[in-house]
Amino acid sequence: MAGGNGEGHVDELDESQEIDGEDLVTLVDEDGNEHEFVVLAVVEMEGDEFAMLSPIEQVEDEETAELELFLFTYKETEEGYVEFGEIEDDEVYQAVQAYCATLLDTEDAEDGPEVAEA
Secondary structure, three states, rough: OOOOOOEEEEOOOOOOOOOOOOEEEEEOOOOOOOOEEEEEEEEHHHHHEEEEEEEHHHHHHHHOOOEEEEEEEEEEEOOOEEEEOOOOOHHHHHHHHHHHHHHHHHHHHOOOOEEOOO
């Protein structure tokens, strides 16, 4: 996988926002294991869309100090389904990661999530 997916962290999540069914996705890894994620944001860069996800267990756990962040390509099909994919280009991954960090830093200024230093 390009970049360091899962290496970004959020120190806090705005708990005033409720998680609803539209925010939840189940992804299957290469071993066939299912993992539930919360879609934290969908961003557009240069005509392409990307999703920032975090494991639901971490989002729902009030004692979790940090959230792992995963970045994927995001595409809505004509049938209304959503497809997530690996960001294969390292430069694109780094650009998306930097953009998402900027969004999180902006939200932090308004008491939202913050990117932790690795």
